[in-house]
Amino acid sequence: MTVPAADADRPQGLKSDPGVKNPYPHLGFNPCPGRTDLVRDIHHRLTGCAKEMEKAHSKVTALMDGSYWEGDAAVAFRDQLEGGPLPLNLKNGARSVSKAAKQLHLWIIELEEFQRRAKKLDGEAEHAREALERARGRADGTGNDSAPVKGENRADDDADSALTRANAAAATAQEDLNDVLRRARALATEHEETARKRARHIGDATHKLAPHEPNAWEKLTNWAADNLPDILSACAAVLGVIALLGLTVVAPWVLFLAAGLLSGAAFSLRVTDPEVMSSLKDGFLHGELDAEFWSNTLGVAGDFLGMLPGLGAVLKGGYLGFRAIGESGELLSLAGEADEVLTLNQKLTRLGTNAMTSGRTMGSSIRTEAAATEGAVNILAKPWVFGGRLAPAVEAVDKPATYLGAGTAAYGVVSSAVDSLDSDTATTATNLLDGPRTLGVDIPATLGVLHFFVVGAGEAS
Incomplete structure (x- = not known):
């Protein structure tokens, strides 16, 4: 049957003869x-x-x-x-x-x-x-x-x-x-x-499928596309270990913000993935609590928690920087009696100078806030939590938990590329390691950072 020219780009339901009942x-x-x-x-x-x-x-x-x-x-x-x-x-x-x-x-x-x-x-x-x-x-x-x-x-x-x-x-x-x-x-x-x-x-x-044998480049790109959230999460975890060990000339606060950015990107990819959301929906609404559900739940939760400190440092640092700009009179404005006698080039030059000064002020504030946030104390180590008795235990498990998180994340990426390492048993074991670490370490640590933001914002106000 010849398709009318008017139907060439139409959806099936809007064609002259869609061929289906209405x-x-x-x-x-x-x-x-x-x-x-x-x-x-x-x-x-x-x-x-x-x-x-x-x-x-x-x-x-x-x-x-x-x-x-x-x-x-x-x-x-x-x-x-x-x-x-x-x-x-x-x-x-x-x-x-x-x-x-x-x-x-x-x-x-x-x-x-x-x-x-x-x-x-x-x-x-x-x-x-x-x-x-x-x-x-x-x-x-x-x-x-x-x-x-x-x-x-x-x-x-x-x-x-x-x-x-x-x-x-x-x-x-x-x-x-x-x-x-x-x-x-x-x-x-x-x-x-x-x-x-x-x-x-x-x-x-x-x-x-068996009849299709992709070349090396196709295998690499397909693997990267299928596992990009896990790759980003693993990179963020590795940056945390590098910052903890001091194995780089880059300032720790830079790694801290970079890790938050990678976690944010991974979180965005996971929550926009229909397969991930379908797995979470089936688990929470229909009780299908399989290994894939727990893996997706821990992945989304881990990336969300990893994103919050860096995001908070940027928002708080930006707020304090903007306030400092206002207090110092560096707001980008051409108003004022003196501006009336300036030429257009002079006004543009002043605008550029103010913009550079304001940018440096904003960047310095974010850098300061990120450096301070990077060392925020775990909520369980606060003196008012159980009288501070948990502080020694928190300090003892903090570094091992960071290493463990990086290790399980890296193993997940490697196992996705090596078939012999990819199994339900390995996935279950990884979930059993990541679950207690997320509940016992990551969540209290993030709450400690949020507490720092609130207290800091209150003092600044």
């Missing part, structure tokens, strides 16, 4: 075509396929290890598989199918929401069409009742005003209907863009 008669078109039952069935099948491939991989691995099958036949079988692609292909295939299934799961949720909105818009369109029909009927009736000659007496003027009001009401009703249809067309565009995005992600999920 359950929204009052809109006149289907802004979000799709069958959630069909997608749910495909998702179920893919999930089952991924589980079967994982089982097959486990069995092949066990046979390769020689723990279930011995004898000459077993040796010959292992010789045939040794160094071959089957185990890796099974593992990669299971992961790819599982990723595709997750994308379909997200699409089910999105499609249901699109169709819910379409149904609501269809109801609004029904009411808008009824209101338009009534308004047009009143306008037609008023027009028929009007005298053929207008303006000759008061009755004619009243009839003319009534007709004007009726026509205005009909125009308003038409605008209301047009607004509903405009929102429905926008919904069709949003549906199309989301569907294309999910299709791209499903296509990307097949990159590790």
Whole structure:
């Protein structure tokens, strides 16, 4: 079938012949075509396929290890598989199918929401069409009742005003209907863009399937893209260790701010990742507390906690710097009697000088605040917490906890690149190490920094 030129760039629901049923008669078109039952069935099948491939991989691995099958036949079988692609292909295939299934799961949720909105818009369109029909009927009736000659007496003027009001009401009703249809067309565009995005992600999920063998650069870029939040978190943790050990000529406060920036970037990537948010939602709302849920929870929490000190230092330092600029009269302004006799070049020069001075003042304030914040005391080490009895214990575990956090973060990055290190057991062990450290060390340390900000801001005020 030849596609009309006008349909080339339109979403499916807005094409001349979308090829699907329209359950929204009052809109006149289907802004979000799709069958959630069909997608749910495909998702179920893919999930089952991924589980079967994982089982097959486990069995092949066990046979390769020689723990279930011995004898000459077993040796010959292992010789045939040794160094071959089957185990890796099974593992990669299971992961790819599982990723595709997750994308379909997200699409089910999105499609249901699109169709819910379409149904609501269809109801609004029904009411808008009824209101338009009534308004047009009143306008037609008023027009028929009007005298053929207008303006000759008061009755004619009243009839003319009534007709004007009726026509205005009909125009308003038409605008209301047009607004509903405009929102429905926008919904069709949003549906199309989301569907294309999910299709791209499903296509990307097949990159590790057995028939496709990416080159070294593709492997590196795919790995970096898939694990960028973990890479940023690990870099932030390593910067913390470097600052703690003093193994650099760079000032510790610079590393402190850099680590906060990296944690902030990692946090932003995690909370905008649909897979991460779907895992968290399934865990908190549906009780699916698997290893992936705990890993994502600790990742988001760790990056958030790592971001707060640096962000707080910048905000507080910026506030104090701005106040210092105001107190010293360095605000960027050309007002004043003396400025009236200056030329434009002289005014621009003064503006540039003030800007540089203000910038240095602001930077110095942020640097001072970051240096002070970097040494903020853990909330559990405060004298008023349990009489200060926890201070020695906090000091004893602070450095080891920093090393442990950097170690688990680095291991997570390395294990994502080395298949032999990537396993559910390793993930569980890492979660068991990171969980108590986050609760017992990271959260109290961040609370100590926030306490420092509040006390410092109060004293400064």
